[in-house]
Amino acid sequence: MKMRAAVLEQFGEPLVVQEVDLAEPRAGEVLVRLAACGVCHTDLYTASGADPSGYAPAVLGHEGAGVVEAVGEGVALVEPGDHVVTLFSPQCGRCEHCLDDRTNLCLAIRDQQNNGYMPDGSSRISRQDGEIRHFMGTSTFAEYTVMPEIALARIDPEAPLDRACLFACGLSTGLGAAINTAGVEAGSTCVVFGAGMVGLGAVAGCRLQGAERIISVDLSEERLELARGQGATETMLGGEAVVEAILEETGGFGADYTFEATGNVAVMRQAVESARMGWGLCTVAGVAGKGETLDIVPRLLITGRRVAGSSFGGVKGREGVPKLVDRWLAGELDVEPFVSHHLGLEEVNRGFELMEKGSGIRSVIDF
Amino acid sequence: MKMRAAVLEQFGEPLVVQEVDLAEPRAGEVLVRLAACGVCHTDLYTASGADPSGYAPAVLGHEGAGVVEAVGEGVALVEPGDHVVTLFSPQCGRCEHCLDDRTNLCLAIRDQQNNGYMPDGSSRISRQDGEIRHFMGTSTFAEYTVMPEIALARIDPEAPLDRACLFACGLSTGLGAAINTAGVEAGSTCVVFGAGMVGLGAVAGCRLQGAERIISVDLSEERLELARGQGATETMLGGEAVVEAILEETGGFGADYTFEATGNVAVMRQAVESARMGWGLCTVAGVAGKGETLDIVPRLLITGRRVAGSSFGGVKGREGVPKLVDRWLAGELDVEPFVSHHLGLEEVNRGFELMEKGSGIRSVIDF
Numbered sequence: 156m157k158m159r160a161a162v163l164e165q166f167g168e169p170l171v172v173q174e175v176d177l178a179e180p181r182a183g184e185v186l187v188r189l190a191a192c193g194v195c196h197t198d199l200y201t202a203s204g205a206d207p208s209g210y211a212p213a214v215l216g217h218e219g220a221g222v223v224e225a226v227g228e229g230v231a232l233v234e235p236g237d238h239v240v241t242l243f244s245p246q247c248g249r250c251e252h253c254l255d256d257r258t259n260l261c262l263a264i265r266d267q268q269n270n271g272y273m274p275d276g277s278s279r280i281s282r283q284d285g286e287i288r289h290f291m292g293t294s295t296f297a298e299y300t301v302m303p304e305i306a307l308a309r310i311d312p313e314a315p316l317d318r319a320c321l322f323a324c325g326l327s328t329g330l331g332a333a334i335n336t337a338g339v340e341a342g343s344t345c346v347v348f349g350a351g352m353v354g355l356g357a358v359a360g361c362r363l364q365g366a367e368r369i370i371s372v373d374l375s376e377e378r379l380e381l382a383r384g385q386g387a388t389e390t391m392l393g394g395e396a397v398v399e400a401i402l403e404e405t406g407g408f409g410a411d412y413t414f415e416a417t418g419n420v421a422v423m424r425q426a427v428e429s430a431r432m433g434w435g436l437c438t439v440a441g442v443a444g445k446g447e448t449l450d451i452v453p454r455l456l457i458t459g460r461r462v463a464g465s466s467f468g469g470v471k472g473r474e475g476v477p478k479l480v481d482r483w484l485a486g487e488l489d490v491e492p493f494v495s496h497h498l499g500l501e502e503v504n505r506g507f508e509l510m511e512k513g514s515g516i517r518s519v520i521d522f
Numbered sequence: 523m524k525m526r527a528a529v530l531e532q533f534g535e536p537l538v539v540q541e542v543d544l545a546e547p548r549a550g551e552v553l554v555r556l557a558a559c560g561v562c563h564t565d566l567y568t569a570s571g572a573d574p575s576g577y578a579p580a581v582l583g584h585e586g587a588g589v590v591e592a593v594g595e596g597v598a599l600v601e602p603g604d605h606v607v608t609l610f611s612p613q614c615g616r617c618e619h620c621l622d623d624r625t626n627l628c629l630a631i632r633d634q635q636n637n638g639y640m641p642d643g644s645s646r647i648s649r650q651d652g653e654i655r656h657f658m659g660t661s662t663f664a665e666y667t668v669m670p671e672i673a674l675a676r677i678d679p680e681a682p683l684d685r686a687c688l689f690a691c692g693l694s695t696g697l698g699a700a701i702n703t704a705g706v707e708a709g710s711t712c713v714v715f716g717a718g719m720v721g722l723g724a725v726a727g728c729r730l731q732g733a734e735r736i737i738s739v740d741l742s743e744e745r746l747e748l749a750r751g752q753g754a755t756e757t758m759l760g761g762e763a764v765v766e767a768i769l770e771e772t773g774g775f776g777a778d779y780t781f782e783a784t785g786n787v788a789v790m791r792q793a794v795e796s797a798r799m800g801w802g803l804c805t806v807a808g809v810a811g812k813g814e815t816l817d818i819v820p821r822l823l824i825t826g827r828r829v830a831g832s833s834f835g836g837v838k839g840r841e842g843v844p845k846l847v848d849r850w851l852a853g854e855l856d857v858e859p860f861v862s863h864h865l866g867l868e869e870v871n872r873g874f875e876l877m878e879k880g881s882g883i884r885s886v887i888d889f
Contacts (some may be wrong), residue, residue, distance in 0.1 A: 258826050259802035423820060433625035443820040450815040453790060456806045456831025459625050464823025 157226040160214045160280070160297035161503045162287060169504040170215060170296070174358070178279040180227035180334075181303045187239060187302060190293040190316035193218030194498075194506030194518045195324050195352075197442070201290065202507065204306030207445055210271055215289040217243045219295025219321035225309070232304045238312045240323045240480070242472035243291035245306035259335075259471045264303060268292040276304055281358025295323075296503055298522055308476035311484055317497070317519050318483075318490045322354065322476050324467070325517070327492065329356020330479055331468015332414055332440045333364055337419060341365030343398055343411035346401055348393070348426050350378035352493060352516050353440050354416035355385050356468075362414070370404065372397055375513065381492055393422070401429040409460075413437045423449045425455075440465045447496075485505055493517050527581045527647070527664035528870045529654060536871040537582060537663070538879035542654060545646040547594035547668045554606060554669060556816075557683035559662040560585030561865075561873030561885045562691050562719075563785075564809070568657065569874065574812055577638055580655040581647055584610045586662025587687035588889075591672070594622025599671045599840070605679045607690045607847070609839035610635075610658040612673035626702075626838045631670060635659040641670055661771050662690075663870055665889055671691020675843035678851055684864070684886050685857045688719070689843050691834070692884065693860065697846055698835015699781055699807045700731055708732030713768055715760070717745035719860060719883055722752050723782035723835075726855055728779070729753030737771065739764055742880065748859055760789070768796040776827075780804045790795050790816045800826040808834045860884050 158177050161170040180186045195218050201209040219241040223233050233239060247253050247263035264274045269289030272278055279301040280287040294300050310319055329352065333339050343413045345361040347354050350373035361369045370389045371382030374393065379390035389404070391397055402409055409431040411437065415423045418441030427449070437460065439449070451462065470476060483490055495515020498506050506518035526545050528537040547553045564584050586608040590600050600606060601657040614620050614630035624825035631641045638655030639645055645759065646668040647654040647661065647840045661667050677686055700706050712728040714721050717740035728736045729752065738749030746757035756771070758764055769776055782790045785808030794816070797804045804827065805814070818829065837843060850857055862882020865873055873885035 252800055255800070260800055260826060375541065420820065433619055433627050439820055439823045441820075442824065447820070448817040449820050449823070450817045451829075453787065453806055453808075453810040453814070453816050456816070456829060457809065457833045459627060459831065459833070461831075462818075462823060462829040464820065464826065464828075466824045466826070501793070 156299070158298040159500060161216065161500060162306060163202050163211045163213050163215050166209065166211065170202060172501050172503065176281045177299050177301060181275060182223060182228040183230060183304055183305055184227040184273060185223055185233055185304050186225040186308070187219040187221045187300050188224045189219050189295055189298060189300060189522050191220050191320040191522065192216050193320050193324065193521065194503065194510060196510065198512060205445070208269065210288055213271055213290045214294035214297050215290045216296030217241065217291040217293040218320050218323040218325065219293060219300065220316040220323060222408040224299065230304045232249050233307055233309055234514050237309045238314065238316065239307040239478050240310055240319055241293045241295055241302060242306040242308055243293050243324065244467040244472055245292065245303060246471045246473040247305045253471065259467060259469050263305060264292065282286040295502065296520065308473050310477050310480045314325070314480050314484055317521055318494060319480060321490060321493055321517060322479055325352030326490070327470050327476060327479055328354045328440055328465065328468045329353040329416060330360040331475070332438050332471040333357045333360025335469030336463055336465035337412050337436055337438045339364035339366055339412050342367045343410045344405060344440055345373060345414070346370045346410040346429050347414045347416060348372045348422050349416035349441065350382045351416060355381055355516065357414040357416055357440065357492065358382050358385040363487060369399065370410070378379045381516065384489065384492055398428045399426050408432055409435050411435060415439045415441050418442045420447045420449050427451055427455060427460060427462055430460045436461045436463060437466050438463050461469050494519050497521055523666070525665040528583065528867060528868060530569050530578045530580050530582050533576065533578060537569060539868050539870065541763055543648045544666050544668060547592060549595040549599060550671055551594040551640060551668050552590055552597055552671050552674055553592040554588045554667050554674070555591045556586050556588035556662055556665060556667060556889050558587050558687040558889065559583050559887045560687050560691065561870065561877060561887065563877065566874050572812065575636065577655055578772050580638055580657045581600060581661035581664050582657045583663030584608065584658040584660040585687050585690040585692065586660060586667065587683040587690060591666065597671045600674055604676045605681065605683065606674040607677055607686055607843050608660045608662050608669060609673040610660050610691065611834040611839055612659065612670060613673045613838045620838065621868055626834060626836050627797060630672060631659065640668070663729040663867065663887065675840050677844050677847045681847050681851055684888055685861060686847055686885060687886060688689055688857060688860055689846055692719030693723045693857070694837050694843060694846055695832065695835045696783060696805055697727040698719040698726025698837040699832040699840070700724045700850055702836030703830055703832035704779050704803055704805045706731035706733050706779050709734045711735040711772055712779045712781070713737045713739060713777040713796050714781045715739045715789050716783035716808065717749045718783060722748055722860065722883065724781040724807065725749050725752040725754050725846055730854060737768065737777070748883065751856065764803055765792050765795045772798070775799055776802050778802060782806045783808050785809045787814045787816050794818055794827060794829055797827045803828045803830060805830050805832050808811060851878070861886050864888055
């Protein structure tokens, strides 16, 4: 079938929206008609050429939500008409990691996915001059996509898809960092560095876990206002003096839980230094630049701080995303404020521009 | 009273064994007649002048064991005749940290202890030309010492004191890193970097926790032999290729638990890199040099590794040390091989020389 899609042709150049061919889903694969897709930093990171593992041509996009249109042979997990959120982090349910409660990093299709292919090693996207590769196993900057069934989370059809798509990446990452990775305890003090999609999700996650104090740190007053809306009890402008300010606010000790959601390694270091002596846990959720390191003074560890990291918030996607969506529908989460712009697919590059300008939290493409 | 003690007079110079005055224990304090004291790296670190918080003159030594000789006013935790292990990490039992299971870092007397004084801000040690300060709240390179009652662990009098002293620092640090800080699970795979006192203790701790595989890494074949004696199932010579070798030995994933017991930040980094994707925990027990940092590639965290640190093995001293000693007396631990040299107090500087040469594991001073 023919469809319109945003193709990364050349690193550092705008995506080119064009008509491409999409083949039918093969065994274990599903054809999804996309309803909405968020524009995320990871898309821009790859489009810019900064990601050393990037490739082109490829259809970008990974924060998608839509409706199952057709299924390939043997598909048992979804059926036509199901509402789904796309998962760049799949859940096969059978591998060593899926069977273990401690991790959500499914091992089933990593290699092929990282190379831009479906599990059988081929692409479903093409045009006259040849193959176009998938991106993150999702390629949701398009009217349709073909994806492995293990990479689709079936959600309540009551959930509006133009907000449900946020659960495909940023929002689940932030929520899960607090709920799963850190396992924030009720009554605790938390600090969240960064108030973008992931940081705001972490603030909301801390709130859902019953944290008593949630300090949001960002460079933008506008974002700090959004953080207050998600449950931050205090806010601080970021900068060099912020660790000292946090220690002052916490009796000289630091916070029980700190979260890093900026990808800046200097901020990661602040998040470690703001964690409480004795038992403070710093959870890194941001993605650092190539070659950068988080430099920790070992004494901070010896005196009881811990450091962890979180990919997709430790959420096992097929099981976990529907539950988070249910909490939203039950009124526990206010997702509306995250969607700052609605765009058409033709405007995808404007989504990148808005992101680079720091305008709003999320642009969502509606199909 | 008069006693002989090893005094740090000048940084970088040998300790000077001499007669000094020891005042009577005041309220809450205890006079201990020392029977034995291990010579530990921390003593040498301070004697060398490398420790920026060091001071002189002071009586060094902190890995002591002895017998209570007299008690000051109001002392309720020990009585004359009790056999005790000295604790540089006290346990008041009342502070916020003592009341919390997550940490052993008692807050009661930190400041005065760090400055070389008893909790009331004064020293019990002096000579004609003035005050001599305590070291780590212990000062056990001496025939006697005065210590706060909260810094003494009462142990089974059946335990030979010339080995019980090892529980005052290195051995408990290693054992506790595995038992308390990491909480090694039965059946797991562990890697311990460094096979000195702390590393060997960690190997033994992993064994006590029921680890299935324990890989000991060191630069010395002789020490690796000792590690096998403590329960290491595999050994490796350290070096640049060791991470790759560990990954190869663990199906490409890394170990469930890794321990760093060298204080070398490059080795700390290897310990992080050897921890398993998904859930591997790296526990840092070694003390790094001033200004050095542990540099971590954040991707290692994002993909599920965790980093923790351990001071005195997370052992709450008054409760925890007697239990470890009991396990030794019950035959669960073989402490004999750790004591490589027996010295008199006059030979304390030889203990430092042996340590610098890497000869044996521990020199113990017998009084």
